[in-house]
Amino acid sequence: MSALWTSGEVQAALSAASITAPFEATGVTFDSRAVGKGDLFFALSGETTDGHGFVTDALSRGAAAAVVSRDVEGARGTLVRVPDTMKALVELGRAGRRRSVARIASVTGSVGKTSTKDALRAMLSAEAPTSASVASYNNHVGVPISLVRLPRDARYGVFEIGMNHPGEIEPLARQVEAHVGIVTNVGPVHIGHMGSEEAVADEKGCLFAGMAKDAVAVLNRDSRHYERLAGKAREFGVSRIVGFGRSEAAEARLVSCNLQDSGSDVAALIHGRRIEYRLGAAGEHWVLNSIGALAVVEALGADVVKAAAILAEVKASPGRGARRLLKFGGGTIELLDESYNANPVSVRAMLAVLARTEPQSGGRRVLALGDMRELGEGADDYHAGLADAVAASGAAQVFLCGPHMQALWQRLAPAQRGVHRPDSTALAGDVAAALKAGDVVAVKGSLGSKMKIVVDAIVAASGGEAGR
Structure with missing residues (x-):
C-alpha cells in the first residue's frame, strides 16, 4: 500500500512541527480504538477525553506516528510535536485538498x-x-x-x-x-x-x-x-x-x-x-x-x-430507513429502522413510507417515536403538528417517549394509543411485547432520544433475520 502521507509531506504542511523520525502513514485517525498499523494518530483534546492519554496505546498497536502537543510519558515511537493538534489536523486537511x-x-x-x-x-x-x-x-x-x-x-x-x-x-x-x-x-x-x-x-x-x-x-x-x-x-x-x-x-x-x-x-x-x-x-x-x-x-x-x-x-442504511425482515411469532415482522435522527420533515417522510408499506395478512402498522430535539420554544407544537401525518400513515398503534411527545400523545385518536413513556428504555419492552406476526413496525427519534434501544429490543424479541 502506498503512503497516504510521508513525514516530509507532513513537515511541509505543518511548518511548526517537530518530527522525531521519518515515517510513512497509510491512514489517519483520531480514534485510538480504530488505530491500524501504519496510521497517523492525532491526539485531539475533547470536552471529556484527551487523545494524549491514548498515544502510548496507539503507537503500541502499530501507528506510524502520533501528532501531539505535549510530552507523553512512556511513548515509544515517532512523535510529531505541534503547538495545537486540532489546528494541525485542519492544516494537514488543507494540504490534502491542495494536492x-x-x-x-x-x-x-x-x-x-x-x-x-x-x-x-x-x-x-x-x-x-x-x-x-x-x-x-x-x-x-x-x-x-x-x-x-x-x-x-x-x-x-x-x-x-x-x-x-x-x-x-x-x-x-x-x-x-x-x-x-x-x-x-x-x-x-x-x-x-x-x-x-x-x-x-x-x-x-x-x-x-x-x-x-x-x-x-x-x-x-x-x-x-x-x-x-x-x-x-x-x-x-x-x-x-x-x-x-x-x-x-x-x-x-x-x-x-x-x-x-x-x-x-x-x-x-x-x-x-x-x-x-x-x-x-x-x-x-x-x-x-x-x-x-x-x-x-x-x-x-x-x-x-x-x-x-x-x-x-443504493439502499437505506441502519438507523436511516433500513428495512429488516425478522422471524416473529411463527411468522415474520418488517422493521423500518429510522432510529438515528428525527425532525419534523424527516418524520413526515418516514410516515409516508410507512403508509405505503403493506403489512402481511393479519398484521398492522405499528409506530414508535421518540422526541425530536433542538426545536426550541415551539417544540411541543412541532410534535403535536405530526398528528395528521400519523393518522394518514395508517398506524394502528402508536408508542411514544419523551416529554415533547406528550403533545402528540394528546392529539392521537384513543384507538391509536399504545403507551407514552418518559424515555426509550422504558418504552422498548412495551413495543416489543405488542408486536405480532405480520406487523410492520417503524421506529424513529432524534439521536439523543436513543431509539436504537427500541430497535435492539425488537430484534432481541425476534427469532433473527428471515430471508426475503
Missing part, C-alpha cells in the same frame, strides 16, 4: 445529507476512484479528517458538511473548496439554536463559501428558500445555479415516479435529457434527493446515465 486533482462535491441540508453523500459515493465510484466522508463525519473534526484521508489518486471526493449552531458551515466549506455544492433542503432543524428557518437557510447557504473557480450550486427548486439560497450562492461568487425537484423551472426535474415499499421507478429530465432508473431505497424524499445527486454528477462531469443505473443498488 488533490479530484473533482469535489460538498453536501448539506436539513434532511438527507448522509443519504445523498452515500448515493454520490456509490455513483461516482462506479466511474473512477472516489473518496467520501465516512458515517456522519460532517463537523469541525470530521471534515478535516476526511480531507486528510483524501487519497492522492482520487478522481472524485464527496464531503458532508453539517451544523447545529450559527457560523459553523462557512469555515468547513472554505476547507473543502468544492467544485459543486448541494443543499438538499431546508427545514425547522436545530431551530432551537438558529431561531428561524430563514436563519437555517442562511447558514446552509454558507456551503458556497470558498468554492473553486466555475463552481456550481445545486438547490432544491421546490423549497420556499430557493431564492434565498441562490442569493447566498451568488454572494459567494457562484454564478451557475442548478435547481432540482418537481418544479417546471428545475433543470433536473422529476417527471414521474412509481413509489413502492421496496424502492421506486423514476423518470427524470436532467438538463433536458430523459433518464429512467430504479432506486433501491423507498420514499419520495429519496426520489427527490436522487435527482439532486444526479444533478451533482452532471455538474462534476461524470456519466449521468451510468450513475443512474447504480441507484438500483
Whole structure:
C-alpha cells in the first residue's frame, strides 16, 4: 500500500512541527480504538477525553506516528510535536485538498445529507476512484479528517458538511473548496439554536463559501428558500445555479415516479435529457434527493446515465430507513429502522413510507417515536403538528417517549394509543411485547432520544433475520 502521507509531506504542511523520525502513514485517525498499523494518530483534546492519554496505546498497536502537543510519558515511537493538534489536523486537511486533482462535491441540508453523500459515493465510484466522508463525519473534526484521508489518486471526493449552531458551515466549506455544492433542503432543524428557518437557510447557504473557480450550486427548486439560497450562492461568487425537484423551472426535474415499499421507478429530465432508473431505497424524499445527486454528477462531469443505473443498488442504511425482515411469532415482522435522527420533515417522510408499506395478512402498522430535539420554544407544537401525518400513515398503534411527545400523545385518536413513556428504555419492552406476526413496525427519534434501544429490543424479541 502506498503512503497516504510521508513525514516530509507532513513537515511541509505543518511548518511548526517537530518530527522525531521519518515515517510513512497509510491512514489517519483520531480514534485510538480504530488505530491500524501504519496510521497517523492525532491526539485531539475533547470536552471529556484527551487523545494524549491514548498515544502510548496507539503507537503500541502499530501507528506510524502520533501528532501531539505535549510530552507523553512512556511513548515509544515517532512523535510529531505541534503547538495545537486540532489546528494541525485542519492544516494537514488543507494540504490534502491542495494536492488533490479530484473533482469535489460538498453536501448539506436539513434532511438527507448522509443519504445523498452515500448515493454520490456509490455513483461516482462506479466511474473512477472516489473518496467520501465516512458515517456522519460532517463537523469541525470530521471534515478535516476526511480531507486528510483524501487519497492522492482520487478522481472524485464527496464531503458532508453539517451544523447545529450559527457560523459553523462557512469555515468547513472554505476547507473543502468544492467544485459543486448541494443543499438538499431546508427545514425547522436545530431551530432551537438558529431561531428561524430563514436563519437555517442562511447558514446552509454558507456551503458556497470558498468554492473553486466555475463552481456550481445545486438547490432544491421546490423549497420556499430557493431564492434565498441562490442569493447566498451568488454572494459567494457562484454564478451557475442548478435547481432540482418537481418544479417546471428545475433543470433536473422529476417527471414521474412509481413509489413502492421496496424502492421506486423514476423518470427524470436532467438538463433536458430523459433518464429512467430504479432506486433501491423507498420514499419520495429519496426520489427527490436522487435527482439532486444526479444533478451533482452532471455538474462534476461524470456519466449521468451510468450513475443512474447504480441507484438500483443504493439502499437505506441502519438507523436511516433500513428495512429488516425478522422471524416473529411463527411468522415474520418488517422493521423500518429510522432510529438515528428525527425532525419534523424527516418524520413526515418516514410516515409516508410507512403508509405505503403493506403489512402481511393479519398484521398492522405499528409506530414508535421518540422526541425530536433542538426545536426550541415551539417544540411541543412541532410534535403535536405530526398528528395528521400519523393518522394518514395508517398506524394502528402508536408508542411514544419523551416529554415533547406528550403533545402528540394528546392529539392521537384513543384507538391509536399504545403507551407514552418518559424515555426509550422504558418504552422498548412495551413495543416489543405488542408486536405480532405480520406487523410492520417503524421506529424513529432524534439521536439523543436513543431509539436504537427500541430497535435492539425488537430484534432481541425476534427469532433473527428471515430471508426475503
